[in-house]
Every structure is written in structure tokens, then in C-alpha cells.
Amino acid sequence: MARKLSVLEVLLIIFFLIVLVVDIFLLVLLLEKSSDTSFTPECPEISKSERIDCTPGQVVTEDVCTQQYKCCWETEADANIPSCFFPRNWGYEVINASDTSTGLTAQLQRLPSPSLFGNDINNALFTAEFQTSNRLHFKITDFNNVRYEVPHENVQLVNATADISNLSYHVNVTSTPFSIKIMRMSNQRVLLDTSIGPLQFAEQYLQLSFRLPSANVYGLGEHVHQQYRHNMSWKTWPIFTRDTTPTEGMINLYGAHTFFLCLEDTTGFSFGVFLMNSNAMEVTLQPAPAITYRTIGGVLDFYVFLGNTPEQVVQEYLEVVGRPFLPSYWSLGFQLSRRDYGNISGLREVVNRNRLAEIPYDVQYSDIDYMDGKKDFTVDQVAYPGLSDFAKELHDNGQKYVIMMNPGIFKDSEYDPYDNGSRKRIWILGNNGFAVGEGYPGQTVFPDYSNPACTQWWADQFAKFHTNLEFDGVWIVSYYSS
């Protein structure tokens, strides 16, 4: 006896259908979870100094460590030594590999280990290039997708004419889990061994650790630490540039240097490692000795330099990243600088006082206070009238003048440098038009120096400003945002 369904019945049917779909979804989630729980961490006896922290920067309980992260646990009283550390069976495995005359490649697949931060990349590609007899380049990229890589403006990727018939190194790949060993041929010493920790390659978390042949590690920066040689006793140094006073123990300063040099032994043999990655990162040094790089984007793009001496290593490194420019002779002389001389009289008084006292001094600076409203390419005509004459007088006395500039441009359509730059569309873009920040003059935009039109604009501003004020150098300060 057919009859039409009532509205209530239809709603009930829809309701039960929804419940069914949700149940199936939850079941699938549960199954996925249970495949996770099938992972059993391999935790052999791992000496304290060799533990690679599974939860860096976090304090976790044993339960969270072993249940959630599937890592190994050994309660450790010293908070610097990780209690929660990676098992041996984390990371990736090689699914196929091939040798070429100038390198080797290996396709990597993620082992069924848990995820630290989600969005892990399942298929990666390891590529090694024997670039010169002393320089090895290796890279770990996403097999299926293109990710951001630092542009190779100065880096000569493959030197086709380099002699690689007599390599001073050998690369040995281990399949499960994936790791590499880089050896010095002449004495068979293993310089770098990544088997100490797992490769991590997620959307926003990339990590690789190296066991080192010696604890004589130099470089990485910029940071302040008392000794030139690094302290390998569980130190983590972030690398993310900012404008701040370099006081004792200060981390994160003006420059980013992802390079370190390792002096192998008393014979002076040494090698260098450079990670070409411009994202925020940190490095951990530990007593194994070992080093771990962790970065939040891009790819793992390493260069290894096997000069026999530290000097050769640095030469090989500079060949890749570019050599520093030769500074003017005068810039090596005595210099005087401070913020806020008050006004032109205050500035003149300091110069005259030093000249009268016959103190040798080659360069006088003006910090941001010479500017009108802290805007680049302007002079505060109230406090600093006659600044151009002041610069000429310095020159008449054989001295030089350096002024400060900030790469943050005041956002005001009445302000010529901003107006001209906006018409050329040379500012860094945000999600919604030009990215706007808070800088010294107020709201600022940021020149995108990777745009050739921007470098032209920047040079034009200086050329024009220089016709009014004959400065000899500029002190360009990395940007400060309060």
C-alpha cells in the first residue's frame, strides 16, 4: 500500500544517512590511527651524547613521548640532555638509487613513522653532485612538487669544466632508514654521517643531523659566544636575522651564516658545510659530536667543502657564495658614530673637539636623527641646517661621511621615494597588496631587492640625494619593527 512519506520521515531518513556517513568517516580515521599505532620504535642503547631530541623546545611526559610521538624515552635529570629522542627506525628509506658519472640520486619514501608537525612529504629525492674534486653538493627535495629554493645568483651549480676524476671524497648511501656517509678518501675518515638522526621532511619542518669527526666546530651565526670555537655541550642557536645590540650570549643578530667549519684533527685537516636555505632555522650542537639543522621551509640544499686546511675550506666556500667586496681603504680607519647628536651644532662640536685634540679619525657618521621624520633621503632642516656644508668641510679635512639608511620606506603618497616606487610596483607583496609594516617613520613598505626595477629605483634615490648631500658611504640597517 504505497503512500507518500511525510516531511518528518524524510528528515529522519536524511538524519540517519548523515549519521551513517559520519560513522564511516570516523571508522576510516580510526583505521588510519591504528596503522600509526602499529609502528614500534626501535630503541637500542643510544648513548646520551648521541640522542637526537624528538621534541625540541618542548617539555613532554614519557606518555606523550612514547605514545604520541613514538620516540624513545630515558628519564634524564639534566634538562639539556633529551629524555625523549628519536628511535633508529624513523625517517625515510631508499626505494631506488642510481649512480651517474658525476653523482648519484636516490628516491626516498617516508617510513611509517609518526608525524611531528603534520604534512610530511612522502616522496623525496636525494641528489648528489660531485661538483669539483673538493666540493660535493647534495640536495633533498620533494619528488612530486617544486618547493622554494634560494635563487642561484652567485652559486655556480655545476662547473662543467671542473676536474672530478680524482675526488677527495666518497659518498655512501644506506637504504633503511636512509642516511649518508661522506668520507675523506685520503685517510678513509667519515666526515659526516647522517645515521645519527632521522631525515625529517614536512611542509614546514625539515631536519637533518650529522655526526662529526671532531668537536672543533667554528662558524654559524650571527651570535655572541665567548669562545671562537663552539661549545658542543647541548647548545641550540637560532638563525633568524634582526637588528639588536650584540651583548653577551645574544642570539639572532644582523647576519645569517648557515656555514660551519670542522677542524678534524691536529694535522689541520678540515672541511666545511653550508646549508643554502633562507628560512628561519636553528642548529643544535651536541657532544657526540654532532650537529642538527632544523628549518621551516624550502629544501635541504647542502654543500660540503674538503679543503685540506681551514683557509682552503673558506676559499672553496667563498667560491660558491661569492667573495666579499674589497672595502675602501678609508673604511678601515677610525670611525665615530652615535645616535642623536641633537643638532648640527652638537655634531660639529664633536668633530671639532676631536680635531683639536688631534685624535686620528677618518670617518664621521650620522644616525637616523639627521633625517626629517626618520624618512630615508631627507634631511631635518630644523635640527640639521647646512648639513651639506658640514659634509664638504669633512672632505676638506680629508675625512669621510657615512649616513644611515633603512630599507623601510614611509608609506605616504606625498613622499617622493614612496610615490615613485609605488608607480614602479617595487614593494614586497603581502596577502593583500603591498606588505605594510611599522618602522621608524611610521607605516612603511619594503623594497623588493630581487626586482631589478627596485634596485634601479634604489640607485636613483641615492644618486638624486647625493647631489644635495655628499656622503661617502651608507650604513644600511637591517629592519627593526617594534
Ligand SMILES: *[C@@H]1O[C@H](CO)[C@@H](O)[C@H](O)[C@H]1NC(C)=O
Ligand atoms: C626509480 O625507478 C623508476 C622506474 O624504474 C625510474 O623511473 C626512476 O627514475 C628511478 N629513480 C631514481 C632516483 O633512480
Ligand SMILES: *[C@@H]1O[C@H](CO)[C@@H](O)[C@H](O)[C@H]1NC(C)=O
Ligand atoms: C671551474 O673549474 C675550472 C677548472 O677546474 C676552474 O678553473 C674554475 O675556477 C672553476 N670555476 C668555479 C666557479 O668553480
Ligand SMILES: *[C@@H]1O[C@H](CO)[C@@H](O)[C@H](O)[C@H]1NC(C)=O
Ligand atoms: C689525487 O688527489 C690526491 C690528493 O689530493 C693527490 O695526492 C694525487 O696526486 C691525485 N692524483 C692524481 C692522479 O691527480
Ligand SMILES: *[C@@H]1O[C@H](CO)[C@@H](O)[C@H](O)[C@H]1NC(C)=O
Ligand atoms: C658503504 O657502506 C656499507 C655499509 O656500511 C659498507 O659495507 C661498504 O663497504 C661501504 N662502501 C664504501 C665504498 O665505503
Ligand SMILES: *[C@@H]1O[C@H](CO)[C@@H](O)[C@H](O)[C@H]1NC(C)=O
Ligand atoms: C659549555 O657549556 C656548558 C653548559 O652550559 C658549560 O657548563 C661549560 O662550562 C661550557 N664550556 C666551556 C668551555 O665554555
Ligand SMILES: *[C@@H]1O[C@H](CO)[C@@H](O)[C@H](O)[C@H]1NC(C)=O
Ligand atoms: C643644539 O643642541 C644643544 C644641546 O642639545 C642645545 O644646547 C642648543 O641650543 C641646540 N642648538 C640649536 C641651534 O638648536
Ligand SMILES: *[C@@H]1O[C@H](CO)[C@@H](O)[C@H](O)[C@H]1NC(C)=O
Ligand atoms: C620621482 O618621480 C618624479 C615624477 O616622475 C620625478 O620628477 C622625480 O625626479 C622622481 N624622483 C626620483 C628620486 O626618482
